[in-house]
Amino acid sequence: MNQSPHDIELWLSDMADQLKKIVSDTPLMIGIQTGGIWIAERLHKKLGIEEPLGRLNIAFYRDDFSHIGLHPRVMPSNLPFSVENREIILVDDVLHTGRTIRAALNEIFDYGRPSRIILTALIERSGRELPICADVFGKRMSLKANEHVKLSGPEPLALEIKTAE
Amino acid sequence: MRTVIKHGRIVDPANKLDKVADLFIENGSIAAIGKAPSGFKPDHTIDAKNRIVCPGLVDLSARLREPGQEYKATIASETFAAASAGITSICCPPDTSPVIDTSAVAELIHQRALQANKAKVYCLGALTSRLESKTLTSMHALKTAGCVGVSNGYAGIRDAAVLRRALEYAATCGLVVHLFCEDEGLRNEGVVHEGMMSVRLGLPGIPETAETVAVSRALLLIEQTGTKVHFCRISSARSLQLIAQAKQQGLPVTADVGITHLYLTEIDLAGFNSLCHVRPPLRTDRDRDELRKALATGTLDAICSDHQPHDEDAKASPFGLTQPGASTLDVLLSLSLQLVQDKTLDTQTVFAALTVNPARIAGINAGHLGQGTPADVSIIDPELVWKAEKESLTSAGKNCPFLGWEMTGKVTHTLLDGNLVYEYKNKK
Amino acid sequence: MTNSNSNIQLDKHGRLKHFLTIEGLDRNLLLDILNYAESFSGVGERAVKKVPLLRGKTIANLFFEPSTRTRTTFELAAKRLSADVLSLNITHSATKKGESLLDTLRTLEAMHCDMFVVRHADSGAAHFIAANVAPGISVINGGDGRHAHPTQAMLDMFTIRKHKGDFAPLRVAIVGDIMHSRVARSEIHALSILGANEIRVIGPRTLIPKDIQTLGVHVYHDLEKGLQDVDVVVMLRLQHERMCSALLPGESEYFNLYGLTEKRLSVAKPDVIVMHPGPINRGVEIDSQVADGKRSVILQQVSHGIAVRMAVMAMAMGNLSNLDIEDADADSH
Secondary structure (H helix, E strand, O other), X not given: OEEOHHHHHHHHHHHHHHHHHHOOOOOEEEEEOOHHHHHHHHHHHHOOOOOOOEEEOOHHHXXXXXXXXXXXXXXXXXXXXXXXXXXXXXXXXXXXXXXXXXXXXXXXXXXXXXXXXXXXXXXEEOOOOOOOOOOEEEEEEOOOOOEEEEEEOOOOOEEEEEEOO | OEEEEEEEEEEEHHHOEEEEEEEEEEOOEEEEEOOOOOOOOOOEEEEOOOOEEEEOEEEOOEOOOOOOOOOOOOHHHHHHHHHHOOEEEEEEOOOOOXXXXXXXXXXXXXXXXXXHXXXXXEEEEEOEHHHOOOOEOOHHHHHHOOOOEEEOOOOOOOOHHHHHXXXXXXXXXXXXXXXXXXXXXXXOOOOEEOOHHHHHHOOOEXXXXXXXXXXXXXXXXXXXHOOOEEEEOOOOHHXXXXXXXXXXHOOOEEEEEEHHHHOOOHHHHOOOOXXXXXXXXXXXXXXXXXXXXXHHHOOOOEEEOOEOOOOHHHHOOOHHHOOOOEOOHHHHHHHHHHHHHOOOOOHHHHHHHHOHHHHHHHOOOOOOOOOOOEOOEEEEEEEEEEEOOOOOOOOOOOOOOOOOOEXXXXXXXXXXXXXXXXXXXXXX | OOHHHHHHHEOOOOOEOOEOOOOOOXXXXXXXXXXXXXXXXXXXXXXXXXXXXXXXXXXXXXXXXXXXXXHHHHHHXXXXXXXXXXXXXXXXHHHHOOOOHHHHHHHHHOOOOOEEEEEEOXXXXXXXXXHHOOOOOEEEEEEEOOOEOHHHHHHHHHHXXXXXXXXXXXXXXXXXXXXXXXXXXXXXXXHHHOOOOEEEEEOOHXXXXXXXXXXXXXXXXXXXXXXXXXXXXXXXXXXXXXXXXXXXXXXXXXXXXXXXOHHHHOOOOOOOEEEOOOOOOEOOOXXXXXXXXXXEOXXXXXHHHHHHHHHHHHHHHHOOOXXXXXXXXXXXX
């Protein structure tokens, strides 16, 4: 089952509308590499945020370092602003176990103390392992444990659901 | 007692023999080869079919570590190892503790060897007292105590005048001087050959000139004094050129090479392999090839083991802090046989380098199977394959750089004065 | 031949387990180190100067040779990875008592350290420790005798890449006491593997080993000829002992022949950068004008050292697991 780019556009517009309702005047936006950044770039535009987009790589905050070591490809994190006392929209492509978000929260707090973090994800799928949920999401999906949803991009954006053997 | 060794291939370079024949031993001496002496009834028969029967090997340098370093090895352990490797006569260098610079130490070693009764041990007395290169030893007394030569061990002799006088005095006493040639200054703090690997590994190097300068100096002094000198453990092709020239000139010089240097080169140091930390250092493959050729041409007279057994700790350190020396008694014969099997050298050349030549240099009645000589005999199975492993080495020293190598050829019987001192038992 | 070096450094998947020498590592691995270092270099500017990567791990700095600079950067690197650090200055007192290196090692292993950073006066010491250490412990070479100083070489490569980008067109000259320099050896290997166009060594004959050419370098004994059109100059420190062992007559003659001055530097490319592993001997190998001048990147090298060492430690520590990695998806959530 695959989603067309057209559906994704609809969800993004919907997410932008929902976010506009709950954020303050001057939020910052941070996208989580790599898929989260593709989503964040579009939302960043739709919301007309002036300050540049922050890019977060959570490789050094993952909780599975002892098991699988360092990830082979790492782009550095880049937050070209101060997070101190700011409201932050944290963007990811797929919210699944919740571990990525935990790592992202830990990393952001090592930069400073935000006033508020709002989580938005394009897809919120079943399989949560931590008590984390998205404030705003594009589409909710219920998948089996051996099913994986992957976003490809940056142009065009497309979703693919794969079943592992 | 009468023993007959039947059907063996007798290899005796001293008498230019290489034929299948029976060997007859009576009362500890060789009685006959080929036809039995009249009325000969053997008490003991050894079947040597498909085996090589040769004089027991004569090793011009094997350190037995006694007295002084019994934690590494003992005369008992190492003469047993020698017997199991077909070696019946060993020359023991003077750098024991105390040094063999008095007859008492020489006598002690001879006593212990007799007690162990596995191989004959001949001491090389010290050239200078305590090997300090300052004063001469009582060389006549050492000779009387049984020393077959004198040597300064690894200790360099900075003062050429001291070397000259030592050479002259040794000649007066009729002793051959066994000389290890290395200029101390050029050696500096080197531990490996100054070349490609010393650059790569960042280890201080010993240039080839450390050996060639010392050899040159010695040759000129030999020219002056006429002393019989034996060069110990030559390692470089350039030295071979100097020695060949000297022999042509008619100087009374001989030379040997350690078995390790006929196989390994500086490349084997890769990974900081401390088992390859030896003196002189392993040099280039060109040097190794020339060393092999020199045995064929006669520039080199003998192959020795240069056996230096060590305890584990001696090699368990960063390279520069390890003690040099390899344990090679167990592999001397097999590796020498390999040279014949690979057709690098012929049988007569290799066996001569292990028997008659070193015996002549040591001035002992050994290394040949002439009638009436002491029956020191080795019987070899040239096809027997074995692996050099810590468990299979008989020496107390397991620091063998050939660990893991597959060897072809092993001694099955060793006789010392006609008595069986070793028999190979197949552990199957 | 290089196999026996790299075998001990890499695990069965070819990933870094110990970091002992540049020799035998492939280009991609070196680039990985540089790329990770890039990611780590921002950590020092944040509010919390740490990432939690090595939290709960213990790293022991075993310095058998005294060193303030290298030791403190390794300490800082370990701390920025959230590891606990033990700094042990094992001076001659332990060795005087006759305790062998192996015994020292066993004692330290009993303290359950996960990683040793080793600096030792003998070439091959780090290899020796790596070969004898308990499985599951990683060894980083902080400099062994004259053999290798791989983290220094990598931080210099990091510095070069920052200023010059691609290694392929570069001409690099290393000046000074090549013979006794572990930094020189490691840098030659690194530049060679990263594909530098030309590597030159410059110095008097007494300080350049004859067989250095087997490493793929061009030898110069004339400083000006050697500096012609180079893009990077690495100056090595001249140690005072060299004057005492008949290798050199004195410092002033050395400076006259091989000291780096503005005038001498002018034959190099106009955008040449000048590096030095430190500490510098002003007026011996380099004059103050150059050391403090606009082409000198010496101070930057120090800060890069922390990021590079973080990268190496994280890579080695992360590869200690025996589990097979199926392609770990960066986006697995």
